[in-house]
Amino acid sequence: MIDASLALVAESEFVRPAIDWHAAAPELILLAWGALVTVIDLIWLERSRRFMPSLAGLGFLAALVPVVTLWASDDSVRTMFDGAYVVDKYSLVLKALFLVTGYIIVLISTNYMADGDYYDSEYYQLIAASVLGMLVMTSARDLISIFVAIELVSIPAYLMAAWRKRDLKSNEAGLKYMLMGVFASGILLYGMSLLYGVTGETKLTGIAEQLNSDGRPLLSLAVIFTVIGFGFKVSAVPFHTWAPDTYEGAPTPLTAFLAVASKAAGFVALLSVVLVALPKQSDVVEPLLWILAAVTMTVGNLLAMRQTNIVRMLAYSGVAQAGYMLAPLAVYSIGELNSVAIGGSVASSIVSYLLIYAATNLGAFAVVIAVARKTRSGEIVSYGGLFKYAPGLTVLMTIFLISFAGVPPVGAWLGKLQLFLTVLESQTVAGVVLAVIMAINSVLAAYYYFFIAKQMWFMPVANQDSAPVVIPAPLKLALLLTVALTLAGGLGAFTGIANL
Amino acid sequence: MTEFLDTWGITAMVFVPLLGVALMMAMPKTMEPAIKGVALATSLASAFFGVLLLTNFNYDDSASMQFVQDVSWIEIINTRYNVGIDGISLPLIALTLLVTPLVIIYSWNHIPKPGNAKAFLILMLILHTGMLGTFVAKDLILFFVFFEVVLLPMYFMIGVWGGPQRLYASIKFFLYTLFGSALMLVSFLALYWLTGSESFDIVKLGELVSTSDITHGTQVLLFGGMFMGFGIKVPMFPFHTWLPDAHTQAPTQGSVILAAVLLKLGTYGFIRIALPTLPEAAVTWAPWIGLLAVIGIIYGALGCLAQTDMKRLIAFSSVAHMGYVMLGISTLTDFGINAAIFGMVAHGLITGMLFFIAGSVKERYHTLEIKRLGGLLLQAPRMGWILGFATMASLGLPGLAGFWGEFPAILSAYNPAPGLSTGLFRGYMVVAALGTVLAAGYLLWLLQRTAFGKPSEEFADDPEIVDAVLSEWIAWVPFLILIVVLGFFPGLIFDITDAPSTAIGDMFKVLDK
Amino acid sequence: MFLNQFLFFAAILFSIGVYGVLTRKNGVLVLLSIELILNAVNINLIAFGAYHQDLSGQVFALFIIAVAAAEVGVGLAIVLLIYRNRRSIDVSEADLLKG
Amino acid sequence: MIFSAENVDAESVAWIFENVWLVPALPALSFFLILFFGKKLPKRGAEIGIFSVGLAFGLAVFATFTWITQINDSQSEKTDESYAALSIEGEPSQKVILTADDGAVRGKPIITEVEWFSIGGSSDSHSEEEAPSETSKENKTAIDSPAIVAIAAEDSSDSEADKSDDYATAHSESDAPAISIGTWVDGQSVMMLFVVTLVSLLVHVYSTDYVHGDRRFTHYFAFLSLFTSAMLFMVLSSSTLQLIVGWELVGVCSFALIGHWWEDKPNSDAALKAFLTNRVGDIGLLIGMTVLYFAADKSFSIEKINQMAVLSGQEGGIDKGLLTIAALCLMAAVMSKSGQFILHTWLPDAMAGPTPVSALIHAATMVVAGVYMIGRLYPVFWEGLTIAGSNINAMALIGAITTVGGGLLAFVQRDIKKVLAYSTVSQLGYMVLALGVGAYTAGMFHLFTHAFFKACLFLGAGSVSHACHHSFDMKADMGGLRKYMPKTFATFMIGSLALAGIPPLAGFWSKDEILAGAGVWPGTGGNGTYYIPFIFGMLTAAMTAAYMTRVIWLTFFGTYRGHEKPHESGSRITIPLIVLAGLASVVGFLNMPSPFVETLGLPKSWAHKFEDWVEPAGIATFVGKANGFTHAKPSLSLAIVATLCAVGAGGAVLAYYKKLYAKDPQATEYSDGFLAKVPPLRAGYAFLTNKYYLDHLYSGVIAAGTKGPVAKAAYWFNQNVLDQVINVAGKLSVFVGRFIYRFIDQGTIDGLVNASGRGASESGESLRQVQSGQVRHYAVMMFAAAALLAAVFMVDF
Incomplete structure (x- = not known):
């Protein structure tokens, strides 16, 4: 057997694969920039602290340039490495999402990090590294690169979760995130190994070709373990348990990053694997994801209702939102699946939702950070009477909450509508039932979102302290960006680009 | 000009208030008079466009949509920005255009606690846009x-501006309605897929339903979803429990708008969407809707009799009155739908007026507890007479607007659409007619205990209790005039609504054949 | 072919790893158990690679080994951090965050 | 259309008949003027009211004379030709209505309509669908400048007899989808116009003195105007819808005026009671009119409804069962509005309002609205309420019971107005009785005469009270007033005699005609089935005389029991009294029976003028055939007997009081002690101790007997049972409302909703326990779920 493999090595002549530098440019720029930041930090040490955030932010914007040019170019689908790495509309949209998210994370981190006396440069480098993993993830169409990307996303995040290293909660957050993440990786990998074993392929398209419904028990195990591995990343119930704890303990900007980017990365991987590799396995994947979606949104909402800490509440709300986003995958067999470029209403609706959800979530966290600058608290009751002393923040937060709740005309309603539409597109009983569960959950969710709104608008000022909240410029910019994106998203601005 | 109206007229009417909102947001909170001025001006601007539309409306062709603007909006889900006005929506639009400016005028010196006219009026204008848009x-x-x-x-x-239990009331209002609309949305989307439609155009969907092979059971379920959405908004028994709380706790302006326009969104939805798109299911549902409607009539009236709070009583009366509207709709006849639309407008004017009075009473007496009131006619005779007038209108006195919503609804139940049980609906008719007595009972009882008699000692010499002031008069007089005018010239509305209502009614006649 | 034996072995290894993760309180031991799981995966991959006459299984395994090293590195760093603050590496003591 | 239009074509419709809407419009205008400007005027609005009602009266008189002239002209033109036409066109069926006949010549209604609005009418067929849009366009102009569509004109084109035979054809041609508002001029409505405007005018004048200085003087006049307008509007209704509008509007005016002094709770209670009781009847009105609307092929037109009611049970007619239901429903409305037994209880309470209001609304006009409606929709009521398989019409029984019931109750009142109120109930019963036995003209004639003498009596009572410091208590505050207020006494006397039916005053003629109309007395014709109504009618005639004697005695005779010296009222009060008394004396001659006229040697044409003028066309024919409508043959013996009854009863009461007066000038009744409360003892007590046993027999058997146990029992029944029915119903519904609100609404429904919220919240709480914070637990959960799911899906099912 060993001989055979050696022979295999001997037989194949190494051919340098052609690299489309334009297509790889975003990743390369970000990589280079990350390295540059590290070098600058090493050279200038403390002196670089002042401009490090701006520099890091610029890196994300710089990487956005090739994304835009790629979008504009005629070549809609660029494939590299024999189909293992694909740059198409789907991946470009998500790359843009991750880069913008990265930029906004930098904006909201700037003062948080500077005021908190933590290492900054490394922090930004780690963010860059994590975002790099996400960029790779969007294009990865091979089990190996997906695995590498997912770890590239996660490992920096483990570190950043424990960033406030003298804080026990932060330590605990990091620990839990790390342990659960690694364990989930183990399960994921076990599943992937089985998948490889069944098909002999690591490329997703190859897997799809090789798979048929034979050998169901093993295949089912493979599929389920793989999907569950991603379920961890998207914090689907019952693999969500790390999320609230980590969110609460980690530095809030990092929480925002985890809640938005990391989760999106999980969805990206899940979409790629399910849509490209498992198009014929809907008999297993659909019911599995149906259960996950229904349980996730319900449990997430129920738990969110009982939270008193706003970050924790947002964490659970994020769990519930993940449930909504899983829903189209529970009926993913509806579309004509394209093995190279991911498209169709399932992917479109999820991506569309991800975009608006990202803007809203980032905005909400930005408000949380802004308010915490004054109140030093994450408790929901500390939002009492916010309207009286910070009407601007209140209005913004209200807009984000409305968006979360899926109430027109701002923000996520449209994404949610698309999810509904996709779920109902199946025209099956399961689809309709899931849609009804989603509908009821939307109402449940509104309860706790508007609980915050109630605190802000209707309640007396907490602690009788109605000094205004001072918002630093980067945070202001972040708020403006997110609210603009949320409002625009509600009016349908993203549906065009998310139409894959 | 006509060209502009034909294309952009409705859009201008609907979205002009948002310009005002933007302007007001930029103004500092302290410039209160200017803010109020801007609010009034924008609402009047909206009304101006509305009047232009109304005057250019082709009344001979009120069954068809006019001033249609149909442009692409969100292509991916085939949703279009598609607006138009026909005979069904016209009276309600006119009502909305009337109510908002008047409420803003009323707000001139009646900004409820805790103040902040800017935010209050901004919300009002957003509300205005939302109502018109619907x-x-x-x-x-x-x-x-x-x-x-x-x-x-x-x-x-x-x-923010409500009464002591505002938190409970507001969240209840919100969740109830959201719950309904979520299910309604599921129905909309399911309808879209099941018909294989390429757009969400209501008319097209209706046509597709009739040609498609959607089973009757499915249609009934779809209708059920819409029923939840619209029925809660109406509100129909037994989904009405949010209403008394919301009405009671809302500030006067909120109550007025809630009563005058918001409740009509539900009934309007039935007429505009549920009946035309799913007529077969409507026939199946109609007896149940009728049943809930008459239960609502009696139940609302009994609820009124139990109230000790004036505003809550008026709120409960809405349940009863909307029961008549729903009874009219449930007959699925042209007559019933005409009655329903008239009933909506009439209820809007009358109950809106009652809430205005209740608000002003509250402002003067600082209580709405019926037991403590009395002798309003002595202390503020004009307000007292207006209250009397409004109660008379509300109990369906002929010659005032309320009658034309009530009697034709009762009448239509005598002869429901083909396919519905005549005997059952005649039973409903009798019950609904009984409801008129109860209505007279609780309204006159209210009148007697608040307006008649002598003021109680605690308020006898209260200098705060004055008669209606200018801003109140300006806000109220149009209501009063319209209640009388519509009472004597019901044709003003029936002539507009008859053609489209007949079109819907005919649908159900054809259905039976 | 001996595929079944390899798979069986890997499965046992995986199970032991899982058992360790679930029962061990010591952070380092938990990390070790995870290593067991990853190694089970590696065995799987190499066995399948051989079975399929395909190199990518081995390549995958190599990647896993590399990444696992990074993971453990980060993991141990976090355990160390915990130890510094708490003087204990008992993961069951870390329950400040819950609910 | 209905009634052949040979005689009157479009051009010959008199101006006043086309523009009769001015009559209600004037007071309506005055209402608004008074409301907005009244307070600023020197007389505080009264002058506007008087002026406008005066104008309206003028127009009404003009209309009356025009009508009378027209009738007289047509009668003089009554040639053999028209009778010939009748014989040719006579239908094979029993009921003839469409063709010209005797009635058509005399009293064909002139209907002037404009389109009010259109609703649901365009649905008959698609071919008609285009019609409404056109007509609705016309309608817009119609509202601005009433484009009057004289139906008579429209119909003059199709005078062919066969066309009118085929009802359906005639119908479909003229079937406008629109619902019309219009005026209906015929003898009945012209008569009412005259009565309403006249009494209203007099009441206006009277009120300027009576409510002088009242704090709501202006409002009072405004509402008088509104009432007048609404009443006239109702009277002129050409459609049932319009009738409902007017009907309710007069009700609300009644409410406002009864509760005029609302500072005191009893007054507002009375107002509420009146309104609510009427609302109960209105259920019947609404349902009845609904049934008729659909039964008559979706039409509110009274004309058409009548026409189809006549044909009931035949082709093109209303189904008999439906008609009965409709008539029963409408009868409920009549019973409440016109105070028929058992819904009459509001009427005495309504006396809480100012006396002129009682005179106008609760005696002369509004309360006869029910009677008026029966007349207006006579075919419906007649066909609908005729008890199947018999010749008996239920209306007669209702009227009979009411008339006796009301009369009995009148005996035991201390309050002069309440006596009059019960008397009104009784007389309204009389009218319904008349209509029930088919004596349409007699009923209407009684309505007409009653309006004058009862208004006179009420205003007289007001005048008395005005003198006695606003008390109405006969026993406590009156007595011997004839010396102080001779004019009031004289007019009251005339009114009373008229009411009691003493010849030659008005009441005698009308009452006698009703009794004759019952058709039981030998020689009056009729079917001889209405024994009970007839006996009750006779009884009432006697009772009326008796209780009016009592009232007069207690008020004007004996000794003055009040505190301050009474005085005669001013001229603004006495002149209306005199006018009304004058009318009450003479209007009876309007309908003298022809034998009487012949006997007196008067011109033959003087006989039954009222009948000629008022009795509408068509009805005579139809009812005549239906063996119900009676133009009874007058009977001298009946007149004498009835008069003797009245005189006897009155005389007996008079004797009773004379004895009493002789015994104690201050007393108002005998032995007001426990004996009165324990009736069985009374006889023994009287027998043993009272040497005037025979006197008692004379005066007691008739007066005290009825006044004692029977009336008391009746009154007890009224106050404790009937009256309580409404109170109990009200209380019960409040109770039920509270119960439902508290337990079902706030408990169950709200509770369910809240509970579901709580449930969600609680389950969230229990789920929180799972999130223990232990990372190992998390790992267990994750792996357990993975294993479970894998196990489930690995099974190949």
């Missing part, structure tokens, strides 16, 4: 969007 939308998704837009400003209005 009445002009021809696309289901657009309708849904506006339907929901209405929700939030009212939530905040109740929650």
